[in-house]
Amino acid sequence: MSEKVALVTGAARGIGLATTNLFIEQGWRVAMVDRDGDELHKASSGLNEASAFVHDVSIPDQVDDMVQSVITSFGRIDAVVNNAGVADFGQIEDTDFSRWRTVMATNLDGVFLVSQATVPALRQTRGALVNIASISGLRASTLRVAYGTSKAAVIHLTKQQAAELGEYGIRANCVCPGPVRTKLAMAVHTPEIIAAYHDAIPLNRYGSEREIAEVITFLCSDKASYVTGQVIASDGGFESTGVGLPALRSQSDQ
Numbered sequence: 001m002s003e004k005v006a007l008v009t010g011a012a013r014g015i016g017l018a019t020t021n022l023f024i025e026q027g028w029r030v031a032m033v034d035r036d037g038d039e040l041h042k043a044s045s046g047l048n049e050a051s052a053f054v055h056d057v058s059i060p061d062q063v064d065d066m067v068q069s070v071i072t073s074f075g076r077i078d079a080v081v082n083n084a085g086v087a088d089f090g091q092i093e094d095t096d097f098s099r100w101r102t103v104m105a106t107n108l109d110g111v112f113l114v115s116q117a118t119v120p121a122l123r124q125t126r127g128a129l130v131n132i133a134s135i136s137g138l139r140a141s142t143l144r145v146a147y148g149t150s151k152a153a154v155i156h157l158t159k160q161q162a163a164e165l166g167e168y169g170i171r172a173n174c175v176c177p178g179p180v181r182t183k184l185a186m187a188v189h190t191p192e193i194i195a196a197y198h199d200a201i202p203l204n205r206y207g208s209e210r211e212i213a214e215v216i217t218f219l220c221s222d223k224a225s226y227v228t229g230q231v232i233a234s235d236g237g238f239e240s241t242g243v244g245l246p247a248l249r250s251q252s253d254q
Contacts, residue, residue, distance in 0.1 A: 003027065003028065003029050004027070004028045004029070004076075004078040004079070004125075005028065005029045005030070005031065005070075005074045005075075005076050005077055005078050005079075006019075006020075006023045006028050006029075006030050006031070006077075006078065006079040006080070006081060006220060007030075007031040007033065007067075007070055007077050007079070007080045007081070007114075007118065008020050008023070008030055008031070008032055008033065008081045008083060009033045009034070009057050009081065009082055009083050009084035009110065009114060010033070010034060010083040010084030010085060010132075011030070011032035011033055011034050011040065011043065011044075011083070012032070012034035012036050012039035012040040012042075012043045013039060013043065014180075014182050014184075014209055015083055015132065015177065015180065015182075015209050015212050015213060015216075016032075016034070016081070016083040016084070017043050017209075018208075018209035018210050018212070018213040019081055019083065019212075019213040019216050019217065020032055020043075020047070020050055021047075021213075022210070022213040022214065022216075022217050023217055023220075024047060024049045024050060026217060026221075028049070028078075028079075029049045029050065029074060030047075030049060030050040030051075031050070031051055031053055031070040031073070031074060031077075032044050032047075032050050032051065032052050032053065033053045033054075033055055033057065033066060033084070034052075034054065034084070035054065035055065035056040035057075035084075036054075037052075037054040040052045040054055041054075051073055051074075053066050053069055053070060057082075057084045057106060057110030057111075057113060057114050058105035058106045058109050058110045058113070060113055063110075063113045063114055063117050064117055066114075066117075067114075067117045067118055067121070071121060076121065076124065076125055077118055077121040077122060077125065077127060078122075078125045078127045078128070078220075079127050079128045079129075079130065079220035080114060080115065080118045080122065080127070080128070080129050080130070081130045081132070081216055081220070082110065082111040082114055082115060082129070082130070082131045082132060082154075083132045084106055084110050085106055085107045085110075085132065085150075086102065086103055086106045086107060087103075087147055088102060088103050088146060088147065089143040089144060089147060090143055090145075090146075091142075091143060091145075092145045095145055095146055099146060100145075100146045103146040103147055103150050104146065104150050107147070107150035107151065107154065108150045108153050108154060108157070111131050111154050111157060112157060115129055115131075115157075115161060115172075119165065119168075119170070122165075122168070122170045123168045123169075123170065126168070126169030126170065127170060127171075128170070128171045128172070128173070128219060128220045128224075129158070129161055129165075129170065129171070129172040129173070130172075130173055130174070130175060130216050130219045130220055131154050131157065131158045131161075131172070131173075131174045131175075132154075132174075132175055132177065132216070133151040133152075133154040133155050133158075133174050133175070133176045133231070134147070134148070134151040134176055134177060135176050135177065135178045135179075135233060135235045135238055135239050136148040136151050137150075137151030137152040137153075137154060137155050137176060138152075138155070138176055138231070138233060138239050139239055151176070154174065155174050155176070155231050158172050158173065158174035158229070158231065159172075159229050159231075162228045162229030163229065166228060166229075171219075171224070171225075171227065171228035172228055172229065173219045173224070173227060173228060173229070173230045173231075173232065174230070174231045174232070175212065175215050175216055175219070175232050175234055176231060176232065176233040176234065176235065176239070177207065177212045177234050177235065178201065178206075178207060178233065178234065178235025178236055178238040178239070179197045179201065179206045179207065179235070179236075179238070180206060180207045180208065180209060180212060181206040181207065181208055181209075182209060185206070194206075197238075200238060200241065201235070201236040201237060201238045201241075202236060202237030202238075202240075202241055203236035203237055204236075205236065206236075207234060207235065207236060211234065212234050215232060215234045219232070
């Protein structure tokens, strides 16, 4: 029972699943949490160092039950990765309160609830919180009034956690992924959208789920033992460049 244990929400696919696999490679055991039971059990099948917990992080009672089940199964929690999130993109005038609350319930409330419920366990291990926000929490963009606002709130919540939980030895950091080459993104991004992102990103490409997972697991590790309250954009330089980069590139080619 001495192996470190990570609790990863939104673990059935994407960045959450990539993070789970990397933790296992690094010798951790993983509590995989997701509300999509079918996908979660499919993803966890064959992962001997992981267990599936089907819960909705936006529902307080389910969060409490989930944390208790993880402690019962693993005996400890050394790191919590708040990755569960929903994306609902729409114009401000088309985003009614129901859509707004659906996004906030998972993206913000879920991070708060899971973090709060796991503090007692993290105090015992002097563990780490890593919250997954988004580049959309750092820079405004079209159609992201609810999504971007929820992620901006996660960034500030992380800083609150770092300020208040540091006395217990708990570190809290935030990762803001830029465009990531997920199956969903590649299915909905047109060639024009892909080309526009490539033009705006200094590294000229989308990131991979594995690349985001590398940052997450680093922040959970002893290698980041003096890192807390930080917001790290894993985005190929997208946030740092602002606007105008495509035009500058076209001039430099002349």
